[in-house]
Amino acid sequence: MVVFAALALVWTFPLVRHLSTHVPGQAAGDNVSFLWNFWWMRRALASGLGFFYTPYLFVPTGTDLTLHTHTALPAFVGATMLGALPVVAALNLTIVTALILNCFCAYVLAWRITRDYGAAMLGGIVFGGSPYIAAHMNGHFNLTSAWTIPLFAVTVSEAIRGSTKWAVLAGLLLGATAYVDYYYVVYECVLALCIGGLASWEWSVAWRGPTERTRRLAKLVSGLILVDIAVLALITTTGGFNAQIGPIRISAHDLFNPLQAFWILVALLLWLQIRPRVDARRREAQAPTGMARAILIMAAVFLAAAAPLAWNGIGLFLRGDYVTQQYFWRSASKGIDIGTLVLGNPFQGLWGRAVQRVYQALGIDAIESTGWLGLAPVVFAAWALRRHLRKSNCEPDPMGDGATSRMVRQWSVIGAVFFVWALGPHLMVFGRNTGMILPQAVLRYVPVMNNARIPGRAMVVVYLALGILMAVAAAEWRLKSRGGQVALVAMAFVVVADYVPAPFPVVAMDRPAIYEMLRNRVEQGALCELPLGFRDGFGERGTFDDRVLFYQTIHQRPLAGGFVARLPRVVATAYEDDPLLAALLRLSDRRGQRNSPRPLPSAQVAADRLREDRITFVVLNRGAASPRLVEYVERVLPLTLIANEGERSLYLVLR
Known part of the structure; x- marks a missing residue:
């Protein structure tokens, strides 16, 4: 040892x-989400909340963590044995x-x-x-x-x-x-x-070798391989072709499908030539x-042992919130x-x-x-x-x-x-x-x-x-x-x-004082970090800064947006249907959606949604925000400035 x-x-x-002060990694990313897991386990144990559902992300809906990379066992060790x-x-x-x-x-x-x-x-x-x-x-x-x-x-x-x-x-x-x-x-x-x-x-x-019948089939397959090679050569030299055979139209401009056909035919030819057979015989010493x-x-x-996860997974499936890769x-x-x-x-x-x-x-x-x-x-x-x-x-x-x-x-x-x-x-x-x-x-x-x-x-x-x-x-x-x-x-x-990978890259977890100030505020309610974004294992909406997950461990308040490995559809739908959150996501997205023709919520609608979504504070990162987002925050949202630190501004929502 x-x-x-x-x-x-x-x-x-x-x-x-x-x-x-640091965590392994080239930059803040998925590594910070595991840091959040450890913080959330401590928070859940201290407050009596269940670990596999959190109201501290994706305000106002919260989100299920069953399909998340939750690392519950290491996080539990971090909250108990290493809790000090x-x-x-x-x-x-x-x-x-x-x-x-x-x-x-x-x-x-x-x-x-x-x-x-x-x-x-x-x-x-x-x-x-x-x-x-x-x-x-x-x-x-x-x-x-x-x-x-x-x-x-x-x-x-x-x-x-x-x-x-x-x-x-x-x-x-x-x-x-x-x-x-x-x-x-x-x-x-x-x-x-x-x-x-x-x-x-x-x-x-066992290799049984070819029979007369498989030899004839092998010749046919060999001919098809030659045809396929000719197609590959033609596509490579000409860039592809279109052909009409009776009612069938053939369009071949890419090598991928002919290559797949080539390997399938080669595998079939090998099988016809050697005709492998797998035999299995039970060992006498092993009783079935x-x-x-x-x-x-x-x-x-x-x-x-896994009953809590299994029960939650069944619930997700029955509610239609079980998310998996679409292949x-x-x-x-x-x-x-x-x-x-x-x-x-x-x-x-x-x-x-x-x-x-x-x-x-x-x-x-x-x-x-x-x-x-x-x-x-x-x-x-x-x-x-x-x-x-x-x-x-x-x-x-x-x-x-x-x-x-x-x-x-x-x-x-x-x-x-x-x-x-x-x-x-x-x-x-x-x-x-x-x-x-x-x-x-x-x-x-x-x-x-x-x-x-x-x-x-x-x-x-x-x-x-x-x-x-x-x-x-x-x-x-x-x-x-x-x-x-x-x-x-x-x-x-x-x-x-x-x-040996040393020296291994590590990234510092900075602690802006503005979040210490936020933690000490007496007002109750959630925080909305701007630019706003959320991310899961399949993509990102808006612009999500992974560091906000670490900052949450400082200010200890529920957060709009966030990251989970598998985001239930109901949460994404709730954000799309919320006039203010959907608008903030559009304004936060630097990939082109900020120019959407959809109108932005008025000051009154924004005030109503902030109240309904239980958002009390806003932090605006001017260094990452688009000019339109900064303009909307300063001219439309009902906010009062509390403090500035570098490129960040902390606001209180007016009630």
Whole structure:
């Protein structure tokens, strides 16, 4: 734990020097929303309000937080065990603690397989220090708390052997994960199916070869491939064409559809040539009733632990407020770019910025599309896989009875499954969409699974599998080599040098005195920050400054607008139907809506709406506001100036 704690401090440096004043990230954004989560948990516990609904955002309606990235478990720790600390310090300490737990829990899983403490520590570093974690330290603090995944793998592996105790623990962990991040609940469910399926069944793939019938079909498919290649060449050279075949009109000006057809035909041709068959044979040691019992216990405990979330989710669905991604075939979120496997680590402290410039030139999202695994982990994982695929039963095995080889195969398959998932709906190569359709293109239409809408996040399990395989390789090197200890240290050094993101960017949380003044005012009521805006995971209305969420932790008043990951339609509709709030959103929008022909509310209408919406104070940020917004505030709204600070003006609404 000491080693992992030191690594966490190094990974986040210089955060340790600014625990109470800064948060990780390039700028204020999603990172501030997690800071707000911690403040709201304290507020909810102190006032007896339910955490999963807040009247402190989106005044006057409030909003449900069930589908929000609420990080309720870390926020609860920040409000109780760390409640005496400033909210910024509490958030930062939970981030650092999560980084330590990521390493430690992966270490526990790796030790269970290798029985080698040094090798297991290396596996923990690969998972806990991975570029995936470094990427999401820029603001997605829900995703940096990945420690439940390796711990869940340990409990599931024991539970499927028939242990009631471990099944209960697995269900509790799955329930706890729901209070950290919903993506990880989905991943853990799939991980449980993989572990159970691979442990209970012997899987094999047979290549049956072509028959006379499939050879004839293969010739037909080959001809179609040639036609498709000709179409691709024609579009590339001429810019496209229109054709009429009987009643059918063909318009081909884009390569995407012909590319999709090409890959479908190639896949069909390969299938006709090799005719693969997957066989599964149940292992005698695994009783089907024991596994079914474990699954039922896990499911029951999970539902009990996550009951508040499940109940709220059902309520949202019944009210028509359940919000999910609307998918279109070509416009879904991209997965990782396969080219990033060779481009280098974009978050490495020394050369990461140079790599990021390459990413930008290629149009690759460094946060969500990075697939860099590292040179040393890939080399040693490949060595372990190759060795155990052909290993004889007479060779030494740390776990005995060929168990290590089974674990290597198991985690190789798990890593492959999640890697294909992370590739997304279509294969991306150096910023280009190849048109190759992948399984996630269909998976995104499955209910519940479709809420894990960003496929690249499945890389978290790939890094776990990579860490396990590297730990196995390190353990066997130590057994077979006199200089095994030196080799282990060298491996760790190479991994740390490749992965370390320090110095990590941090952003200061400024505390304008005007908000301290606002907190001390005796008048009751909400605050409207201008420019006004609200945002969720799908878009923004008006102009939303994420810092206002932190400022709310200072002035402690309900706020118009805000951010939640999934905004119920009823809230957005209420803002659109409110004459004043809708007008302020239009005036706040710098993207063109400010010139809307819709008339602005008169002084009387504005006064009535401010009273109905329970807005008592207005803060105008002149540096961010449009001239029309400033003019409307100063000439129409019934306000009296309280104070000025820099570009901000604090107003009281006249009653």
